Amino acid sequence: MVLRTRGLTKEFGGLTAVDDVDFELGSGELCSLIGPNGAGKTTFFDLLTGVLEPTAGTVEVGPDGSRTDVTDAAPHETARLGIHRSYQVTNVFPTSTVFENVRIAAQAAGSDATNFWRNAETFGEYREEARRILDRVGLAADADRPASALSHGAKRQLEVGIALAGDPDVLLLDEPNAGVSSESVGDIIDLIEDVATDHAVLLVEHNMDIVMNVSERVVVLNRGSVIADGDPAAVRADETVQEAYLGGYDPSGAGSPDTVDSENAGDSPREGSA
Numbered sequence: 001m002v003l004r005t006r007g008l009t010k011e012f013g014g015l016t017a018v019d020d021v022d023f024e025l026g027s028g029e030l031c032s033l034i035g036p037n038g039a040g041k042t043t044f045f046d047l048l049t050g051v052l053e054p055t056a057g058t059v060e061v062g063p064d065g066s067r068t069d070v071t072d073a074a075p076h077e078t079a080r081l082g083i084h085r086s087y088q089v090t091n092v093f094p095t096s097t098v099f100e101n102v103r104i105a106a107q108a109a110g111s112d113a114t115n116f117w118r119n120a121e122t123f124g125e126y127r128e129e130a131r132r133i134l135d136r137v138g139l140a141a142d143a144d145r146p147a148s149a150l151s152h153g154a155k156r157q158l159e160v161g162i163a164l165a166g167d168p169d170v171l172l173l174d175e176p177n178a179g180v181s182s183e184s185v186g187d188i189i190d191l192i193e194d195v196a197t198d199h200a201v202l203l204v205e206h207n208m209d210i211v212m213n214v215s216e217r218v219v220v221l222n223r224g225s226v227i228a229d230g231d232p233a234a235v236r237a238d239e240t241v242q243e244a245y246l247g248g249y250d251p252s253g254a255g256s257p258d259t260v261d262s263e264n265a266g267d268s269p270r271e272g273s274a
């Protein structure tokens with residue numbers, strides 16, 4: 001496995017947002033984390049990435065035998081150690097080109113990124129890597145456009161590209177479908193499936209059709225606790241899960257319980273969580 005939490009807990013005053021969560025993610029696994037609004041999904045991501053410090057419990061990353069404890073690590077350290085997250089709120093440099101956004105991320109992730117005097121050849125490697133990533137996320141044709149000119153959907157693709165540039169072991173996809181037009185949903189699904197071929201992926205996504213389609217495994221949070229963990233069909237049929245959604249989710253698969261509307265979808269991260 002590449003990611004493991006034990007007893008992970010976050011309290012905000014009297015509220016336990018994440019409650020004693022034991023979670024493991026295997027390399028190559030594509031797992032979705034779902035749950036009603038306020039279930040603790042964003043807080044869980046914030047704990048994994050070091051944006052928040054847990055009240056109790058541990059987070060470890062890395063393969064069996066060489067896992068590193070990142071419980072107290074800051075976001076830049078968790079990123080360096082292999083956990084990358086695509087943000088719900090676009091975290092691109094808007095005036096830089098699409099290409100530059102990815103190249104800068106690749107360079108920042110390079111081992112001696114602080115060495116100003118690196119030779120031009122090495123910079124060439126970052127440029128190549130950026131090109132490869134843009135190809136992969138479907139933005140090769142947009143490379144020279146300013147990031148601000150991209151559609152919502154293309155911005156999500158760029159965010160995934162920026163996360164990939166960090167060469168992550170674990171990719172946390174934070175509502176990659178938020179704000180994406182219905183015509184582009186297929187592209188995002190293709191992208192999720194593609195990045196999952198060589199990364200462990202944990203996906204938070206409100207659109208149940210996407211979740212049930214792409215996931216090998218679905219973990220359900222409710223009031224901070226894991227109430228179900230299994231393959232999509234088993235989770236869909238689970239009565240506790242249906243109750244948690246208070247009937248909002250049609251287990252036949254026809255409905256989407258809390259599909260967010262595109263304008264509000266990006267509002268969740270808290271102040272200071274970048």
Ligand SMILES: Nc1ncnc2c1ncn2[C@@H]1O[C@H](COP(=O)(O)OP(=O)(O)OP(=O)(O)O)[C@@H](O)[C@H]1O
Binds near residue numbers: 017035039
């Ligand atoms: N900084 C904070 N201070 C106090 N309470 C918080 C804070 N952040 C989150 N909470 C509370 O913790 C609980 C879990 O919130 P969280 O945002 O993690 O849920 P979520 O599952 O991501 O919800 P959504 O699907 O609506 O984004 C909620 O009750 C929320 O109000």
